[in-house]
Amino acid sequence: MRHEGVYMLKKSLAFLSVLGILGLIVFSLNAFSGIDEGTVTDPAFERKTRGTVAFDHDMHMEAPGVTDCATCHHYYEDGVLIEFESSEGLSCSECHMGKGGDIMPLIEAYHQQCRSCHIEQQAGPVTCAGCHEKP
Ligand code: HEC
Ligand code: HEC
Ligand code: HEC
Ligand code: HEC
Incomplete structure:
Protein backbone atom coordinates (compact mmCIF):
# COMPACT_ATOMS: atom_id res chain seq x y z
CA MET A 1 0.00 0.00 0.00
CA SER A 33 4.12 35.84 -31.14
CA GLY A 34 3.35 38.79 -33.33
CA ILE A 35 -0.39 38.13 -33.08
CA ASP A 36 -2.00 40.26 -30.42
CA GLU A 37 -5.72 40.91 -30.20
CA GLY A 38 -6.43 41.11 -33.88
CA THR A 39 -3.18 42.82 -34.87
CA VAL A 40 0.28 41.84 -36.09
CA THR A 41 2.78 43.52 -33.80
CA ASP A 42 6.02 41.64 -34.17
CA PRO A 43 8.27 42.13 -31.13
CA ALA A 44 11.28 41.59 -33.43
CA PHE A 45 10.89 45.20 -34.63
CA GLU A 46 12.65 46.95 -31.81
CA ARG A 47 11.55 50.38 -32.80
CA LYS A 48 8.15 50.89 -34.44
CA THR A 49 7.91 53.81 -36.83
CA ARG A 50 4.49 52.95 -38.26
CA GLY A 51 1.08 52.39 -36.74
CA THR A 52 -0.38 49.06 -35.70
CA VAL A 53 -1.55 46.66 -38.42
CA ALA A 54 -4.93 44.99 -38.02
CA PHE A 55 -4.95 41.28 -38.88
CA ASP A 56 -7.78 38.84 -38.35
CA HIS A 57 -5.99 35.49 -38.18
CA ASP A 58 -9.19 33.40 -38.18
CA MET A 59 -10.75 35.25 -41.08
CA HIS A 60 -7.58 34.82 -43.12
CA MET A 61 -7.72 31.05 -42.86
CA GLU A 62 -10.90 31.23 -44.88
CA ALA A 63 -9.66 33.87 -47.28
CA PRO A 64 -9.52 32.82 -50.94
CA GLY A 65 -6.14 31.42 -51.87
CA VAL A 66 -5.43 30.06 -48.41
CA THR A 67 -5.20 26.33 -48.78
CA ASP A 68 -3.53 25.57 -45.50
CA CYS A 69 -1.50 27.12 -42.71
CA ALA A 70 1.65 26.82 -44.83
CA THR A 71 0.29 29.40 -47.28
CA CYS A 72 1.75 31.86 -44.76
CA HIS A 73 3.68 29.62 -42.36
CA HIS A 74 5.90 28.06 -44.99
CA TYR A 75 8.81 25.88 -44.07
CA TYR A 76 12.23 25.91 -45.70
CA GLU A 77 15.25 23.76 -45.11
CA ASP A 78 18.62 24.86 -46.52
CA GLY A 79 16.81 27.40 -48.65
CA VAL A 80 14.46 24.82 -50.17
CA LEU A 81 10.71 25.06 -49.66
CA ILE A 82 9.42 21.88 -48.05
CA GLU A 83 5.93 21.37 -49.42
CA PHE A 84 3.20 20.15 -47.09
CA GLU A 85 5.34 21.14 -44.11
CA SER A 86 4.33 24.14 -42.06
CA SER A 87 6.18 26.36 -39.61
CA GLU A 88 3.30 27.65 -37.53
CA GLY A 89 5.26 27.03 -34.33
CA LEU A 90 7.99 29.42 -35.51
CA SER A 91 7.73 33.16 -35.84
CA CYS A 92 8.61 34.77 -39.16
CA SER A 93 11.51 36.52 -37.43
CA GLU A 94 13.03 33.15 -36.54
CA CYS A 95 14.13 32.90 -40.17
CA HIS A 96 13.71 36.39 -41.62
CA MET A 97 16.06 38.44 -39.50
CA GLY A 98 17.89 39.49 -42.66
CA LYS A 99 21.43 39.80 -41.42
CA GLY A 100 22.71 39.93 -44.96
CA GLY A 101 22.73 36.67 -46.88
CA ASP A 102 19.95 35.53 -49.17
CA ILE A 103 17.03 35.62 -46.86
CA MET A 104 14.41 38.33 -47.22
CA PRO A 105 14.46 40.88 -44.39
CA LEU A 106 11.52 40.70 -41.99
CA ILE A 107 9.89 43.91 -43.11
CA GLU A 108 9.84 42.79 -46.74
CA ALA A 109 8.70 39.32 -45.75
CA TYR A 110 5.58 40.82 -44.17
CA HIS A 111 5.01 43.33 -46.93
CA GLN A 112 5.42 40.85 -49.72
CA GLN A 113 3.27 38.17 -48.13
CA CYS A 114 0.43 40.45 -47.06
CA ARG A 115 0.41 42.86 -49.94
CA SER A 116 0.98 40.51 -52.86
CA CYS A 117 -1.98 38.37 -51.90
CA HIS A 118 -4.22 41.42 -51.55
CA ILE A 119 -3.15 42.58 -54.99
CA GLU A 120 -3.66 39.12 -56.47
CA GLN A 121 -7.07 38.71 -54.86
CA GLN A 122 -8.04 42.34 -55.41
CA ALA A 123 -9.21 42.32 -51.81
CA GLY A 124 -7.71 43.71 -48.62
CA PRO A 125 -5.63 46.88 -48.16
CA VAL A 126 -2.55 47.66 -50.29
CA THR A 127 -1.59 51.18 -49.21
CA CYS A 128 0.52 52.13 -46.19
CA ALA A 129 -2.40 53.83 -44.48
CA GLY A 130 -4.72 50.98 -45.43
CA CYS A 131 -2.69 48.61 -43.26
CA HIS A 132 -0.94 50.85 -40.74
CA GLU A 133 -3.25 52.75 -38.42
CA LYS A 134 -2.27 56.31 -37.67
CA PRO A 135 0.34 56.05 -34.90
C1 HEC B 1 -2.73 34.77 -44.03
C2 HEC B 1 -1.56 34.29 -43.34
C3 HEC B 1 -1.71 33.27 -42.24
C4 HEC B 1 -2.39 32.07 -42.27
C5 HEC B 1 -3.20 31.46 -43.42
C6 HEC B 1 -2.17 31.44 -40.99
N1 HEC B 1 -1.39 32.25 -40.21
FE1 HEC B 1 -0.78 31.87 -38.32
N2 HEC B 1 0.15 33.68 -38.21
C7 HEC B 1 0.28 34.56 -39.27
C8 HEC B 1 1.14 35.67 -38.87
C9 HEC B 1 1.55 36.84 -39.74
C10 HEC B 1 1.51 35.42 -37.52
C11 HEC B 1 2.46 36.26 -36.65
C12 HEC B 1 3.82 35.77 -37.04
C13 HEC B 1 4.93 36.07 -36.08
O1 HEC B 1 4.68 36.46 -34.95
O2 HEC B 1 6.10 35.86 -36.44
C14 HEC B 1 0.88 34.17 -37.14
C15 HEC B 1 1.00 33.56 -35.89
C16 HEC B 1 0.58 32.29 -35.59
C17 HEC B 1 0.82 31.61 -34.33
C18 HEC B 1 1.54 32.21 -33.15
C19 HEC B 1 0.70 32.21 -31.92
C20 HEC B 1 -0.56 33.07 -31.95
O3 HEC B 1 -0.63 34.03 -31.15
O4 HEC B 1 -1.52 32.79 -32.70
C21 HEC B 1 0.29 30.36 -34.43
C22 HEC B 1 0.28 29.25 -33.39
C23 HEC B 1 -0.31 30.25 -35.75
N3 HEC B 1 -0.12 31.45 -36.42
C24 HEC B 1 -0.95 29.12 -36.22
C25 HEC B 1 -1.59 29.04 -37.46
C26 HEC B 1 -2.31 27.86 -37.91
C27 HEC B 1 -2.44 26.57 -37.11
C28 HEC B 1 -2.80 28.16 -39.14
C29 HEC B 1 -3.66 27.30 -40.05
C30 HEC B 1 -4.87 26.75 -39.48
C31 HEC B 1 -2.38 29.53 -39.47
N4 HEC B 1 -1.65 30.02 -38.42
C32 HEC B 1 -2.67 30.20 -40.64
C33 HEC B 1 -0.27 34.42 -40.51
C34 HEC B 1 -1.07 33.37 -40.94
C1 HEC C 1 11.67 28.09 -41.32
C2 HEC C 1 12.11 29.40 -41.75
C3 HEC C 1 11.06 30.36 -42.25
C4 HEC C 1 9.94 30.80 -41.60
C5 HEC C 1 9.46 30.42 -40.21
C6 HEC C 1 9.32 31.75 -42.48
N1 HEC C 1 10.03 31.87 -43.63
FE1 HEC C 1 9.58 33.05 -45.23
N2 HEC C 1 11.12 32.24 -46.27
C7 HEC C 1 12.10 31.43 -45.74
C8 HEC C 1 13.11 31.16 -46.77
C9 HEC C 1 14.38 30.35 -46.58
C10 HEC C 1 12.69 31.82 -47.95
C11 HEC C 1 13.37 31.81 -49.33
C12 HEC C 1 14.47 32.82 -49.38
C13 HEC C 1 13.94 34.20 -49.41
O1 HEC C 1 13.22 34.56 -50.37
O2 HEC C 1 14.19 34.95 -48.46
C14 HEC C 1 11.44 32.50 -47.60
C15 HEC C 1 10.70 33.27 -48.48
C16 HEC C 1 9.69 34.14 -48.11
C17 HEC C 1 9.01 35.04 -49.00
C18 HEC C 1 9.28 35.19 -50.51
C19 HEC C 1 8.78 33.97 -51.24
C20 HEC C 1 7.33 33.76 -51.02
O3 HEC C 1 6.96 32.66 -50.54
O4 HEC C 1 6.54 34.68 -51.29
C21 HEC C 1 8.09 35.73 -48.24
C22 HEC C 1 7.14 36.78 -48.74
C23 HEC C 1 8.19 35.22 -46.88
N3 HEC C 1 9.17 34.25 -46.83
C24 HEC C 1 7.43 35.65 -45.80
C25 HEC C 1 7.33 34.98 -44.56
C26 HEC C 1 6.40 35.32 -43.49
C27 HEC C 1 5.45 36.49 -43.52
C28 HEC C 1 6.59 34.41 -42.49
C29 HEC C 1 5.81 34.24 -41.20
C30 HEC C 1 4.36 34.14 -41.33
C31 HEC C 1 7.66 33.51 -42.92
N4 HEC C 1 8.08 33.90 -44.17
C32 HEC C 1 8.17 32.45 -42.18
C33 HEC C 1 12.13 30.91 -44.47
C34 HEC C 1 11.12 31.04 -43.52
C1 HEC D 1 -3.37 34.38 -49.14
C2 HEC D 1 -3.98 35.69 -49.22
C3 HEC D 1 -3.82 36.70 -48.11
C4 HEC D 1 -2.71 36.94 -47.32
C5 HEC D 1 -1.37 36.23 -47.34
C6 HEC D 1 -3.05 38.05 -46.47
N1 HEC D 1 -4.33 38.47 -46.73
FE1 HEC D 1 -5.31 40.01 -45.79
N2 HEC D 1 -6.96 39.61 -46.87
C7 HEC D 1 -7.08 38.65 -47.86
C8 HEC D 1 -8.41 38.71 -48.46
C9 HEC D 1 -8.93 37.80 -49.55
C10 HEC D 1 -9.10 39.76 -47.79
C11 HEC D 1 -10.52 40.24 -48.03
C12 HEC D 1 -11.44 39.45 -47.12
C13 HEC D 1 -12.85 39.93 -47.24
O1 HEC D 1 -13.07 41.12 -47.49
O2 HEC D 1 -13.73 39.10 -47.04
C14 HEC D 1 -8.15 40.30 -46.82
C15 HEC D 1 -8.44 41.37 -45.98
C16 HEC D 1 -7.56 41.98 -45.10
C17 HEC D 1 -7.85 43.12 -44.27
C18 HEC D 1 -9.18 43.87 -44.24
C19 HEC D 1 -10.12 43.17 -43.31
C20 HEC D 1 -11.46 43.80 -43.25
O3 HEC D 1 -12.12 43.58 -42.24
O4 HEC D 1 -11.84 44.48 -44.21
C21 HEC D 1 -6.72 43.42 -43.55
C22 HEC D 1 -6.53 44.54 -42.56
C23 HEC D 1 -5.72 42.42 -43.92
N3 HEC D 1 -6.26 41.57 -44.88
C24 HEC D 1 -4.43 42.38 -43.41
C25 HEC D 1 -3.48 41.43 -43.78
C26 HEC D 1 -2.14 41.37 -43.22
C27 HEC D 1 -1.59 42.32 -42.21
C28 HEC D 1 -1.54 40.30 -43.80
C29 HEC D 1 -0.13 39.77 -43.57
C30 HEC D 1 0.25 39.49 -42.21
C31 HEC D 1 -2.48 39.69 -44.73
N4 HEC D 1 -3.65 40.40 -44.68
C32 HEC D 1 -2.20 38.59 -45.52
C33 HEC D 1 -6.11 37.76 -48.26
C34 HEC D 1 -4.83 37.66 -47.72
C1 HEC E 1 -0.88 44.71 -46.59
C2 HEC E 1 -0.52 45.37 -45.37
C3 HEC E 1 0.64 46.34 -45.34
C4 HEC E 1 0.88 47.39 -46.21
C5 HEC E 1 0.10 47.78 -47.46
C6 HEC E 1 2.04 48.07 -45.68
N1 HEC E 1 2.50 47.44 -44.54
FE1 HEC E 1 4.09 47.98 -43.42
N2 HEC E 1 3.88 46.32 -42.28
C7 HEC E 1 2.83 45.43 -42.38
C8 HEC E 1 2.98 44.42 -41.36
C9 HEC E 1 2.05 43.24 -41.12
C10 HEC E 1 4.14 44.74 -40.64
C11 HEC E 1 4.70 44.06 -39.39
C12 HEC E 1 3.88 44.74 -38.31
C13 HEC E 1 4.50 44.99 -36.99
O1 HEC E 1 5.09 44.10 -36.38
O2 HEC E 1 4.38 46.14 -36.53
C14 HEC E 1 4.67 45.96 -41.25
C15 HEC E 1 5.82 46.60 -40.80
C16 HEC E 1 6.28 47.80 -41.27
C17 HEC E 1 7.43 48.52 -40.77
C18 HEC E 1 8.35 48.03 -39.64
C19 HEC E 1 7.71 48.24 -38.30
C20 HEC E 1 7.61 49.68 -37.91
O3 HEC E 1 6.52 50.09 -37.45
O4 HEC E 1 8.61 50.43 -38.02
C21 HEC E 1 7.54 49.68 -41.49
C22 HEC E 1 8.58 50.77 -41.35
C23 HEC E 1 6.47 49.67 -42.47
N3 HEC E 1 5.73 48.52 -42.33
C24 HEC E 1 6.25 50.67 -43.41
C25 HEC E 1 5.29 50.62 -44.42
C26 HEC E 1 5.16 51.61 -45.49
C27 HEC E 1 6.01 52.85 -45.62
C28 HEC E 1 4.14 51.18 -46.29
C29 HEC E 1 3.64 51.80 -47.58
C30 HEC E 1 4.63 51.98 -48.62
C31 HEC E 1 3.62 49.93 -45.72
N4 HEC E 1 4.34 49.63 -44.59
C32 HEC E 1 2.59 49.19 -46.25
C33 HEC E 1 1.79 45.46 -43.28
C34 HEC E 1 1.66 46.37 -44.31
Whole structure:
Protein backbone atom coordinates (compact mmCIF):
# COMPACT_ATOMS: atom_id res chain seq x y z
CA MET A 1 0.00 0.00 0.00
CA ARG A 2 2.70 2.41 1.02
CA HIS A 3 4.59 1.74 -2.18
CA GLU A 4 1.49 2.34 -4.20
CA GLY A 5 1.04 5.70 -2.53
CA VAL A 6 4.57 6.72 -3.44
CA TYR A 7 3.98 5.50 -6.96
CA MET A 8 0.80 7.56 -7.24
CA LEU A 9 2.63 10.60 -5.91
CA LYS A 10 5.40 10.14 -8.47
CA LYS A 11 2.82 9.74 -11.17
CA SER A 12 0.99 12.90 -10.26
CA LEU A 13 4.26 14.80 -9.99
CA ALA A 14 5.14 13.58 -13.49
CA PHE A 15 1.72 14.66 -14.68
CA LEU A 16 2.12 18.09 -13.09
CA SER A 17 5.50 18.63 -14.71
CA VAL A 18 4.08 17.67 -18.10
CA LEU A 19 1.37 20.26 -17.54
CA GLY A 20 4.03 22.75 -16.52
CA ILE A 21 6.03 22.15 -19.69
CA LEU A 22 2.93 22.42 -21.86
CA GLY A 23 2.09 25.66 -20.08
CA LEU A 24 5.58 26.99 -20.79
CA ILE A 25 5.29 26.10 -24.47
CA VAL A 26 1.94 27.85 -24.78
CA PHE A 27 3.25 30.78 -22.80
CA SER A 28 6.36 31.19 -24.92
CA LEU A 29 4.38 30.94 -28.16
CA ASN A 30 2.27 33.82 -26.98
CA ALA A 31 5.13 35.79 -25.52
CA PHE A 32 7.05 35.83 -28.80
CA SER A 33 4.12 35.84 -31.14
CA GLY A 34 3.35 38.79 -33.33
CA ILE A 35 -0.39 38.13 -33.08
CA ASP A 36 -2.00 40.26 -30.42
CA GLU A 37 -5.72 40.91 -30.20
CA GLY A 38 -6.43 41.11 -33.88
CA THR A 39 -3.18 42.82 -34.87
CA VAL A 40 0.28 41.84 -36.09
CA THR A 41 2.78 43.52 -33.80
CA ASP A 42 6.02 41.64 -34.17
CA PRO A 43 8.27 42.13 -31.13
CA ALA A 44 11.28 41.59 -33.43
CA PHE A 45 10.89 45.20 -34.63
CA GLU A 46 12.65 46.95 -31.81
CA ARG A 47 11.55 50.38 -32.80
CA LYS A 48 8.15 50.89 -34.44
CA THR A 49 7.91 53.81 -36.83
CA ARG A 50 4.49 52.95 -38.26
CA GLY A 51 1.08 52.39 -36.74
CA THR A 52 -0.38 49.06 -35.70
CA VAL A 53 -1.55 46.66 -38.42
CA ALA A 54 -4.93 44.99 -38.02
CA PHE A 55 -4.95 41.28 -38.88
CA ASP A 56 -7.78 38.84 -38.35
CA HIS A 57 -5.99 35.49 -38.18
CA ASP A 58 -9.19 33.40 -38.18
CA MET A 59 -10.75 35.25 -41.08
CA HIS A 60 -7.58 34.82 -43.12
CA MET A 61 -7.72 31.05 -42.86
CA GLU A 62 -10.90 31.23 -44.88
CA ALA A 63 -9.66 33.87 -47.28
CA PRO A 64 -9.52 32.82 -50.94
CA GLY A 65 -6.14 31.42 -51.87
CA VAL A 66 -5.43 30.06 -48.41
CA THR A 67 -5.20 26.33 -48.78
CA ASP A 68 -3.53 25.57 -45.50
CA CYS A 69 -1.50 27.12 -42.71
CA ALA A 70 1.65 26.82 -44.83
CA THR A 71 0.29 29.40 -47.28
CA CYS A 72 1.75 31.86 -44.76
CA HIS A 73 3.68 29.62 -42.36
CA HIS A 74 5.90 28.06 -44.99
CA TYR A 75 8.81 25.88 -44.07
CA TYR A 76 12.23 25.91 -45.70
CA GLU A 77 15.25 23.76 -45.11
CA ASP A 78 18.62 24.86 -46.52
CA GLY A 79 16.81 27.40 -48.65
CA VAL A 80 14.46 24.82 -50.17
CA LEU A 81 10.71 25.06 -49.66
CA ILE A 82 9.42 21.88 -48.05
CA GLU A 83 5.93 21.37 -49.42
CA PHE A 84 3.20 20.15 -47.09
CA GLU A 85 5.34 21.14 -44.11
CA SER A 86 4.33 24.14 -42.06
CA SER A 87 6.18 26.36 -39.61
CA GLU A 88 3.30 27.65 -37.53
CA GLY A 89 5.26 27.03 -34.33
CA LEU A 90 7.99 29.42 -35.51
CA SER A 91 7.73 33.16 -35.84
CA CYS A 92 8.61 34.77 -39.16
CA SER A 93 11.51 36.52 -37.43
CA GLU A 94 13.03 33.15 -36.54
CA CYS A 95 14.13 32.90 -40.17
CA HIS A 96 13.71 36.39 -41.62
CA MET A 97 16.06 38.44 -39.50
CA GLY A 98 17.89 39.49 -42.66
CA LYS A 99 21.43 39.80 -41.42
CA GLY A 100 22.71 39.93 -44.96
CA GLY A 101 22.73 36.67 -46.88
CA ASP A 102 19.95 35.53 -49.17
CA ILE A 103 17.03 35.62 -46.86
CA MET A 104 14.41 38.33 -47.22
CA PRO A 105 14.46 40.88 -44.39
CA LEU A 106 11.52 40.70 -41.99
CA ILE A 107 9.89 43.91 -43.11
CA GLU A 108 9.84 42.79 -46.74
CA ALA A 109 8.70 39.32 -45.75
CA TYR A 110 5.58 40.82 -44.17
CA HIS A 111 5.01 43.33 -46.93
CA GLN A 112 5.42 40.85 -49.72
CA GLN A 113 3.27 38.17 -48.13
CA CYS A 114 0.43 40.45 -47.06
CA ARG A 115 0.41 42.86 -49.94
CA SER A 116 0.98 40.51 -52.86
CA CYS A 117 -1.98 38.37 -51.90
CA HIS A 118 -4.22 41.42 -51.55
CA ILE A 119 -3.15 42.58 -54.99
CA GLU A 120 -3.66 39.12 -56.47
CA GLN A 121 -7.07 38.71 -54.86
CA GLN A 122 -8.04 42.34 -55.41
CA ALA A 123 -9.21 42.32 -51.81
CA GLY A 124 -7.71 43.71 -48.62
CA PRO A 125 -5.63 46.88 -48.16
CA VAL A 126 -2.55 47.66 -50.29
CA THR A 127 -1.59 51.18 -49.21
CA CYS A 128 0.52 52.13 -46.19
CA ALA A 129 -2.40 53.83 -44.48
CA GLY A 130 -4.72 50.98 -45.43
CA CYS A 131 -2.69 48.61 -43.26
CA HIS A 132 -0.94 50.85 -40.74
CA GLU A 133 -3.25 52.75 -38.42
CA LYS A 134 -2.27 56.31 -37.67
CA PRO A 135 0.34 56.05 -34.90
C1 HEC B 1 -2.73 34.77 -44.03
C2 HEC B 1 -1.56 34.29 -43.34
C3 HEC B 1 -1.71 33.27 -42.24
C4 HEC B 1 -2.39 32.07 -42.27
C5 HEC B 1 -3.20 31.46 -43.42
C6 HEC B 1 -2.17 31.44 -40.99
N1 HEC B 1 -1.39 32.25 -40.21
FE1 HEC B 1 -0.78 31.87 -38.32
N2 HEC B 1 0.15 33.68 -38.21
C7 HEC B 1 0.28 34.56 -39.27
C8 HEC B 1 1.14 35.67 -38.87
C9 HEC B 1 1.55 36.84 -39.74
C10 HEC B 1 1.51 35.42 -37.52
C11 HEC B 1 2.46 36.26 -36.65
C12 HEC B 1 3.82 35.77 -37.04
C13 HEC B 1 4.93 36.07 -36.08
O1 HEC B 1 4.68 36.46 -34.95
O2 HEC B 1 6.10 35.86 -36.44
C14 HEC B 1 0.88 34.17 -37.14
C15 HEC B 1 1.00 33.56 -35.89
C16 HEC B 1 0.58 32.29 -35.59
C17 HEC B 1 0.82 31.61 -34.33
C18 HEC B 1 1.54 32.21 -33.15
C19 HEC B 1 0.70 32.21 -31.92
C20 HEC B 1 -0.56 33.07 -31.95
O3 HEC B 1 -0.63 34.03 -31.15
O4 HEC B 1 -1.52 32.79 -32.70
C21 HEC B 1 0.29 30.36 -34.43
C22 HEC B 1 0.28 29.25 -33.39
C23 HEC B 1 -0.31 30.25 -35.75
N3 HEC B 1 -0.12 31.45 -36.42
C24 HEC B 1 -0.95 29.12 -36.22
C25 HEC B 1 -1.59 29.04 -37.46
C26 HEC B 1 -2.31 27.86 -37.91
C27 HEC B 1 -2.44 26.57 -37.11
C28 HEC B 1 -2.80 28.16 -39.14
C29 HEC B 1 -3.66 27.30 -40.05
C30 HEC B 1 -4.87 26.75 -39.48
C31 HEC B 1 -2.38 29.53 -39.47
N4 HEC B 1 -1.65 30.02 -38.42
C32 HEC B 1 -2.67 30.20 -40.64
C33 HEC B 1 -0.27 34.42 -40.51
C34 HEC B 1 -1.07 33.37 -40.94
C1 HEC C 1 11.67 28.09 -41.32
C2 HEC C 1 12.11 29.40 -41.75
C3 HEC C 1 11.06 30.36 -42.25
C4 HEC C 1 9.94 30.80 -41.60
C5 HEC C 1 9.46 30.42 -40.21
C6 HEC C 1 9.32 31.75 -42.48
N1 HEC C 1 10.03 31.87 -43.63
FE1 HEC C 1 9.58 33.05 -45.23
N2 HEC C 1 11.12 32.24 -46.27
C7 HEC C 1 12.10 31.43 -45.74
C8 HEC C 1 13.11 31.16 -46.77
C9 HEC C 1 14.38 30.35 -46.58
C10 HEC C 1 12.69 31.82 -47.95
C11 HEC C 1 13.37 31.81 -49.33
C12 HEC C 1 14.47 32.82 -49.38
C13 HEC C 1 13.94 34.20 -49.41
O1 HEC C 1 13.22 34.56 -50.37
O2 HEC C 1 14.19 34.95 -48.46
C14 HEC C 1 11.44 32.50 -47.60
C15 HEC C 1 10.70 33.27 -48.48
C16 HEC C 1 9.69 34.14 -48.11
C17 HEC C 1 9.01 35.04 -49.00
C18 HEC C 1 9.28 35.19 -50.51
C19 HEC C 1 8.78 33.97 -51.24
C20 HEC C 1 7.33 33.76 -51.02
O3 HEC C 1 6.96 32.66 -50.54
O4 HEC C 1 6.54 34.68 -51.29
C21 HEC C 1 8.09 35.73 -48.24
C22 HEC C 1 7.14 36.78 -48.74
C23 HEC C 1 8.19 35.22 -46.88
N3 HEC C 1 9.17 34.25 -46.83
C24 HEC C 1 7.43 35.65 -45.80
C25 HEC C 1 7.33 34.98 -44.56
C26 HEC C 1 6.40 35.32 -43.49
C27 HEC C 1 5.45 36.49 -43.52
C28 HEC C 1 6.59 34.41 -42.49
C29 HEC C 1 5.81 34.24 -41.20
C30 HEC C 1 4.36 34.14 -41.33
C31 HEC C 1 7.66 33.51 -42.92
N4 HEC C 1 8.08 33.90 -44.17
C32 HEC C 1 8.17 32.45 -42.18
C33 HEC C 1 12.13 30.91 -44.47
C34 HEC C 1 11.12 31.04 -43.52
C1 HEC D 1 -3.37 34.38 -49.14
C2 HEC D 1 -3.98 35.69 -49.22
C3 HEC D 1 -3.82 36.70 -48.11
C4 HEC D 1 -2.71 36.94 -47.32
C5 HEC D 1 -1.37 36.23 -47.34
C6 HEC D 1 -3.05 38.05 -46.47
N1 HEC D 1 -4.33 38.47 -46.73
FE1 HEC D 1 -5.31 40.01 -45.79
N2 HEC D 1 -6.96 39.61 -46.87
C7 HEC D 1 -7.08 38.65 -47.86
C8 HEC D 1 -8.41 38.71 -48.46
C9 HEC D 1 -8.93 37.80 -49.55
C10 HEC D 1 -9.10 39.76 -47.79
C11 HEC D 1 -10.52 40.24 -48.03
C12 HEC D 1 -11.44 39.45 -47.12
C13 HEC D 1 -12.85 39.93 -47.24
O1 HEC D 1 -13.07 41.12 -47.49
O2 HEC D 1 -13.73 39.10 -47.04
C14 HEC D 1 -8.15 40.30 -46.82
C15 HEC D 1 -8.44 41.37 -45.98
C16 HEC D 1 -7.56 41.98 -45.10
C17 HEC D 1 -7.85 43.12 -44.27
C18 HEC D 1 -9.18 43.87 -44.24
C19 HEC D 1 -10.12 43.17 -43.31
C20 HEC D 1 -11.46 43.80 -43.25
O3 HEC D 1 -12.12 43.58 -42.24
O4 HEC D 1 -11.84 44.48 -44.21
C21 HEC D 1 -6.72 43.42 -43.55
C22 HEC D 1 -6.53 44.54 -42.56
C23 HEC D 1 -5.72 42.42 -43.92
N3 HEC D 1 -6.26 41.57 -44.88
C24 HEC D 1 -4.43 42.38 -43.41
C25 HEC D 1 -3.48 41.43 -43.78
C26 HEC D 1 -2.14 41.37 -43.22
C27 HEC D 1 -1.59 42.32 -42.21
C28 HEC D 1 -1.54 40.30 -43.80
C29 HEC D 1 -0.13 39.77 -43.57
C30 HEC D 1 0.25 39.49 -42.21
C31 HEC D 1 -2.48 39.69 -44.73
N4 HEC D 1 -3.65 40.40 -44.68
C32 HEC D 1 -2.20 38.59 -45.52
C33 HEC D 1 -6.11 37.76 -48.26
C34 HEC D 1 -4.83 37.66 -47.72
C1 HEC E 1 -0.88 44.71 -46.59
C2 HEC E 1 -0.52 45.37 -45.37
C3 HEC E 1 0.64 46.34 -45.34
C4 HEC E 1 0.88 47.39 -46.21
C5 HEC E 1 0.10 47.78 -47.46
C6 HEC E 1 2.04 48.07 -45.68
N1 HEC E 1 2.50 47.44 -44.54
FE1 HEC E 1 4.09 47.98 -43.42
N2 HEC E 1 3.88 46.32 -42.28
C7 HEC E 1 2.83 45.43 -42.38
C8 HEC E 1 2.98 44.42 -41.36
C9 HEC E 1 2.05 43.24 -41.12
C10 HEC E 1 4.14 44.74 -40.64
C11 HEC E 1 4.70 44.06 -39.39
C12 HEC E 1 3.88 44.74 -38.31
C13 HEC E 1 4.50 44.99 -36.99
O1 HEC E 1 5.09 44.10 -36.38
O2 HEC E 1 4.38 46.14 -36.53
C14 HEC E 1 4.67 45.96 -41.25
C15 HEC E 1 5.82 46.60 -40.80
C16 HEC E 1 6.28 47.80 -41.27
C17 HEC E 1 7.43 48.52 -40.77
C18 HEC E 1 8.35 48.03 -39.64
C19 HEC E 1 7.71 48.24 -38.30
C20 HEC E 1 7.61 49.68 -37.91
O3 HEC E 1 6.52 50.09 -37.45
O4 HEC E 1 8.61 50.43 -38.02
C21 HEC E 1 7.54 49.68 -41.49
C22 HEC E 1 8.58 50.77 -41.35
C23 HEC E 1 6.47 49.67 -42.47
N3 HEC E 1 5.73 48.52 -42.33
C24 HEC E 1 6.25 50.67 -43.41
C25 HEC E 1 5.29 50.62 -44.42
C26 HEC E 1 5.16 51.61 -45.49
C27 HEC E 1 6.01 52.85 -45.62
C28 HEC E 1 4.14 51.18 -46.29
C29 HEC E 1 3.64 51.80 -47.58
C30 HEC E 1 4.63 51.98 -48.62
C31 HEC E 1 3.62 49.93 -45.72
N4 HEC E 1 4.34 49.63 -44.59
C32 HEC E 1 2.59 49.19 -46.25
C33 HEC E 1 1.79 45.46 -43.28
C34 HEC E 1 1.66 46.37 -44.31
